[in-house]
Amino acid sequence: MSQKQTLSFQAEVAQLLHLVTHSLYSNKEIFLRELISNASDACDKLRFEALHHPELYEDAPNLEVRVSFDKDARTLTIADNGIGLSQQEAIDNLGTIAKSGTREFMSRLSGDQKADAQLIGQFGVGFYSGFIVADRITVESRRAGLKPEEGVRWVSGGAGDFEVETITRPQRGTSVTLHLREDASDYLSTWKIKSIISKYSDHIQLPILMRKEEWKEGEDGKPGEHVLSDEWETVNQATALWTRAKKDITPEQYQEFYKSISHDYEEPLAWTHNRVEGSTEYTQLLFIPSHAPFDLWNRDKAAGVKLYVKRVFIMDDAEALLPAYLRFVKGVVDSADLPLNVSRELLQESRDVKAIREGNTRRVLAMIEDLAKAEQDAESADKEKFAKFWAEFGAVLKEGLGEDFGNRERIAKLLRFASTQSDTASVSLAAYKARMKEGQEAIYYITGDTQAAAAHSPQLEIFRKKGIEVLYMTDRVDEWALSFLTEFEGTPLQSVAKGQVDLGKLQDEGEKKAAEKAAESFKPVLAKLKEALKDKAQDVRVTTRLVDSPACLVVTEGGMSLQLARLMKQAGQ
Ligand code: ADP
Ligand code: MG
Numbered sequence: 001m002s003q004k005q006t007l008s009f010q011a012e013v014a015q016l017l018h019l020v021t022h023s024l025y026s027n028k029e030i031f032l033r034e035l036i037s038n039a040s041d042a043c044d045k046l047r048f049e050a051l052h053h054p055e056l057y058e059d060a061p062n063l064e065v066r067v068s069f070d071k072d073a074r075t076l077t078i079a080d081n082g083i084g085l086s087q088q089e090a091i092d093n094l095g096t097i098a099k100s101g102t103r104e105f106m107s108r109l110s111g112d113q114k115a116d117a118q119l120i121g122q123f124g125v126g127f128y129s130g131f132i133v134a135d136r137i138t139v140e141s142r143r144a145g146l147k148p149e150e151g152v153r154w155v156s157g158g159a160g161d162f163e164v165e166t167i168t169r170p171q172r173g174t175s176v177t178l179h180l181r182e183d184a185s186d187y188l189s190t191w192k193i194k195s196i197i198s199k200y201s202d203h204i205q206l207p208i209l210m211r212k213e214e215w216k217e218g219e220d221g222k223p224g225e226h227v228l229s230d231e232w233e234t235v236n237q238a239t240a241l242w243t244r245a246k247k248d249i250t251p252e253q254y255q256e257f258y259k260s261i262s263h264d265y266e267e268p269l270a271w272t273h274n275r276v277e278g279s280t281e282y283t284q285l286l287f288i289p290s291h292a293p294f295d296l297w298n299r300d301k302a303a304g305v306k307l308y309v310k311r312v313f314i315m316d317d318a319e320a321l322l323p324a325y326l327r328f329v330k331g332v333v334d335s336a337d338l339p340l341n342v343s344r345e346l347l348q349e350s351r352d353v354k355a356i357r358e359g360n361t362r363r364v365l366a367m368i369e370d371l372a373k374a375e376q377d378a379e380s381a382d383k384e385k386f387a388k389f390w391a392e393f394g395a396v397l398k399e400g401l402g403e404d405f406g407n408r409e410r411i412a413k414l415l416r417f418a419s420t421q422s423d424t425a426s427v428s429l430a431a432y433k434a435r436m437k438e439g440q441e442a443i444y445y446i447t448g449d450t451q452a453a454a455a456h457s458p459q460l461e462i463f464r465k466k467g468i469e470v471l472y473m474t475d476r477v478d479e480w481a482l483s484f485l486t487e488f489e490g491t492p493l494q495s496v497a498k499g500q501v502d503l504g505k506l507q508d509e510g511e512k513k514a515a516e517k518a519a520e521s522f523k524p525v526l527a528k529l530k531e532a533l534k535d536k537a538q539d540v541r542v543t544t545r546l547v548d549s550p551a552c553l554v555v556t557e558g559g560m561s562l563q564l565a566r567l568m569k570q571a572g573q
Contacts, residue, residue: 004165010096017158020131033200034126035078039065042082044313056144065208079175084143087152131158134178141174203241207234242285258287262330272363280355286331292392304330309338320347325399398481417471429488442494445471
């Protein structure tokens with residue numbers, strides 16, 4: 001196909017483009033970060049494919065990105081010698097949004113410019129952000145391995161359609177040329193571009209080159225000026241951030257790095273950066289985001305950890321590097337021991353990976369523990385962070401009780417609940433224990449769909465009367481997760497809705513006597529009730545757990561709780 005072909009954008013792209021061009025002015029400069037990150041991805045992909053096909057390097061093995069501009073033509077070009085695009089790939093990748101998150105993205109647009117601009121970054125619809133500053137974008141590319149005559153030119157004004165045609169392009173890789181809008185002249189400046197690159201793209205491993213500027217004295221009385229020379233210079237640090245020494249990295253650099261790998265717009269809550277030595281050597285740089293992603297509940301969604309082997313990018317979302325209950329963590333692991341051609345299947349079986357996963361888990365839990373500690377410290381700048389963490393990720397962390405037996409105690413210490421004495425989910429099991437009544441032998445809890453429903457349960461009456469705290473378990477996972485936690489530091493956990501509530505030493509002699517007497521005198525009534533309910537209830541008994549209500553339902557010790565039964569029923573079981 002050598003003729004020009006005009007194709008329409010997928011409807012979602014058209015919608016997105018409309019948004020990009022009509023409402024996103026607040027943070028224009030992010031377009032450069034997005035395009036450089038694409039160039040860097042393309043180089044990563046080439047490096048990876050070349051592991052098996054070194055001939056793909058052709059005669060240009062040094063991967064790089066060149067950023068240049070032309071003041072007269074008002075264009076800014078980002079060129080890479082990465083994997084490139086075939087014609088079909090250009091059509092597919094630059095004309096549709098293949099990612100499943102897009103519909104979600106569209107549905108979350110709020111009309112508020114700032115929030116929407118941030119969403120763009122979060123959902124990684126990066127390429128189209130070029131249209132924030134350009135009214136036309138030209139992409140020229142040739143995929144590594146294809147013939148020079150099999151290049152492609154893709155042009156679009158960012159409205160409903162784009163053109164593609166075949167071109168001859170000797171050099172491999174992609175150049176993206178932005179035809180800048182009137183109000184985007186700022187970007188025709190070496191200084192401006194350099195400053196954006198150092199802000200967002202310093203850690204990109206690839207050298208980013210720009211033309212050197214020279215001072216040219218004015219002739220014939222004309223003032224001197226900066227002119228571009230033919231020489232190129234590297235304008236970024238070009239070392240992977242995680243390979244640098246901790247002491248040389250500023251908090252801002254960590255934060256920018258986090259934003260660039262996570263597509264998040266908010267700063268992370270915490271991070272941990274370590275070089276681990278020993279039988280398995282690796283570097284880990286892991287972040288806890290400050291808010292949950294929209295698909296946190298999708299357990300199939302892989303974790304957000306990128307795997308590198310000796311600085312070569314291997315894969316995104318390497319789920320084997322963290323257990324599922326820590327899937328909210330983002331970051332990078334760079335291993336010195338894994339083979340470069342490692343596959344997902346191999347990862348599952350590797351002993352090194354197992355060691356890395358355990359190391360990562362320990363570090364992440366330590367990070368959360370530090371946040372919990374900071375919460376207790378009035379002086380700490382991080383005082384608010386644990387509550388935030390818990391609100392966003394607490395329910396996911398609970399899955400760890402059932403999933404990670406080795407760390408169950410550490411996880412148990414991090415749990416927080418609302419209770420009959422605290423409206424907010426802030427009571428730890430340790431705090432509960434510390435204020436247990438004299439003679440109290442169990443940690444009591446009640447499950448329910450909502451906190452309000454749990455709080456109104458008649459089963460709480462006796463506990464209220466006696467001033468005994470009861471924890472509310474109202475997360476969907478609580479019932480399941482708590483079934484793995486039968487005790488905390490020697491004290492059993494006990495549901496107030498199960499079996500006989502034996503308040504043991506908390507009951508005084510008088511109460512015990514009265515209860516026994518009542519049981520005696522109610523015997524005939526109980527027998528009648530049992531008979532009447534024989535298909536519906538296993539047993540009918542006199543109870544001391546109620547104060548005001550005449551009766552309540554309980555399940556047998558070890559039986560499925562009412563809450564769990566309801567959930568199972570909802571799930572069609
Ligand atoms: P993402 O980078 O999250 O995949 P983008 O909108 O930034 O989304 O890019 C869309 C797709 O276009 C990329 O996945 C890639 O296939 C292709 N692409 C963009 N820029 C380049 C490039 N410089 N080289 C090769 N492919 C590219
Ligand atoms: Mg991108």
